[in-house]
Amino acid sequence: MVRKQYGKGVSGSRDGRSRRNRPEITRRRAVIVVINTKVAGFFQENPRAKWILSISGILVLLIILFLWHHYSVRESTDDAQVDGHIVPISARVSGPIVEVRIQENQGVEAGAVLMVLDPTDYKIALAKAQAEYDDAIAEREAASVGVPITSASTASNLSMKQAGLAATEKEVTSANANLASNQAHLREAEANYAKANRDLERMKQLIGKDEISQQQYDATATAADTAAAALESAKAEVAQAEQLVNVAKSHVQQAEAEVRVAETAPQQLQATQARASSAEAKVQRAKALFDQAKVNLQYTTVKAPFRGVVSKKAADLGQVVQIGQPLIAMVSLDDIWVTANFKETQLRKIGPGQPADIEVDTYGGRKYRGHVASISPATGAKFSLLPPENATGNYVKVVQRIPVRIYFDSGQDPEHLLRPGMSVTATVLTNETANKNVESATKKID
The missing domain is CATH 1.10.287.620 (Helix Hairpins)
Structure with a gap:
């Protein structure tokens, strides 16, 4: 008896709601009929509108397909910077600086003299080593x-x-x-x-x-x-x-x-x-000491190991420097690249050899061409000073980023406008053609 009453109550409530919604449904149907009538009348009065609307729909669909294809074969990130070799030039011998020939931010050629240390002590050491070497040669001849x-x-x-x-x-x-x-x-x-x-x-x-x-x-x-x-x-x-x-x-x-x-x-x-x-061993030892003295004298003249720009001068005239003390930091502008930190979910289709577009923020998004050189064997977090430890405590999954090295194609920066540290946006083309190029390049390397 209870179930029947419960069933009758439910069906009664449904009938009540349907009776209340009938006017609303009727009103909506009437609105739809009116709209259809107006649209039909509009197209009857304007026959070209139907064609225009059809063509517009097709164009919108084509644009959507183009954008989908464009972005489906590209992976982009703005977590990227220009990188290069920043080399500290250190003293190979100790002594006071007697001459400084460069200024900060000055471009220098390979072999250019940067600083000169006092060579007096090293000239004396060289003369002594020369005398000992000659004496050892005489002893060898006599023996x-x-x-x-x-x-x-x-x-x-x-x-x-x-x-x-x-x-x-x-x-x-x-x-x-x-x-x-x-x-x-x-x-x-x-x-x-x-x-x-x-x-x-x-x-x-x-x-x-x-x-x-x-x-x-x-x-x-x-x-x-x-x-x-x-x-x-x-x-x-x-x-x-x-x-x-x-x-x-x-x-x-x-x-x-x-x-x-x-x-x-x-x-x-x-x-x-x-x-x-x-006696021959003494000659060799004396020769080694003589060569070392000659090299030490040469080390008093600090020269640029490559062509680049002096970025930081850590010592000045009159300062007494020790062996291994940094004197100058140099930046090579002939060998630069881009380090782009892509999300791990973006690397599925990225590989060495694929072309890349590089937009430099400094120059208003000026584009450069390049290609993927290599992919880091580990995420950036693994190389940090304090790598994350997920074995203890609460775990929150974070998408990791993996550094990808991109080399610039040659001949694009003759004025050396690109500097390490500049922010860029890197876009890698991952379409089928690029992948074929990657496969052929890999086969050539093998």
């Missing part, structure tokens, strides 16, 4: 002059000394043989002398008995004297032979000493070569 001679004579000298030793040994052998022969002669002379003395004693007895003649006795006495003289001569020859043996032995000892000295010649050669090598 190496005997090396070739010693090297060439070492082997031949040893052979000669060994041959001399063999000759002295033969001399000893010959002297010993001569001594043995003389000793044999001595023994023979002693035997003859003993026999002659015995004969003389017997003859003395016989002559006393008048058994022999005086002539026989005299002959025996003469023979005894001859034997005595022969014995003395044999003794003298033995003594001389012994002396010759001793002399020959001394010659052997001397030859052996000379052989030992000759055998040490390679070690002496090595020592000589070591002295020559040490």
